Amino acid sequence: DHLHLLISANPKIQPSKMVNSLKTSTSRLVRKEFSEYLGKFYWKPVFYSRSYCLVSCGGAPLEIVKQYLDQQEGFD
Known part of the structure; x- marks a missing residue:
C-alpha cells in the first residue's frame, strides 16, 4: 500500500524527477518479475x-530519522 525510503541524493537532482524515475523503474521490474501473479489484480497500465509525499530531513541525525520511520509501521 505504501513504502518509506530514506535516500541521500545530490541536491542538484529534482526530487520529482527522482521519484518518478524510481516509480517507473520499480513498476517495470515488479510487473516483469511477478506478471503472472499481478495479472489477476492489476489490469490497468x-x-x-500519481501521488507521492516527499519529506526533507536535512540535518537530522540518521538514527532519529530511522527511529521515526520504524515507528510509522502499523499507523496506516
Whole structure:
C-alpha cells in the first residue's frame, strides 16, 4: 500500500524527477518479475498512483530519522 525510503541524493537532482524515475523503474521490474501473479489484480497500465509525499530531513541525525520511520509501521 505504501513504502518509506530514506535516500541521500545530490541536491542538484529534482526530487520529482527522482521519484518518478524510481516509480517507473520499480513498476517495470515488479510487473516483469511477478506478471503472472499481478495479472489477476492489476489490469490497468499503471502500477502506482500519481501521488507521492516527499519529506526533507536535512540535518537530522540518521538514527532519529530511522527511529521515526520504524515507528510509522502499523499507523496506516
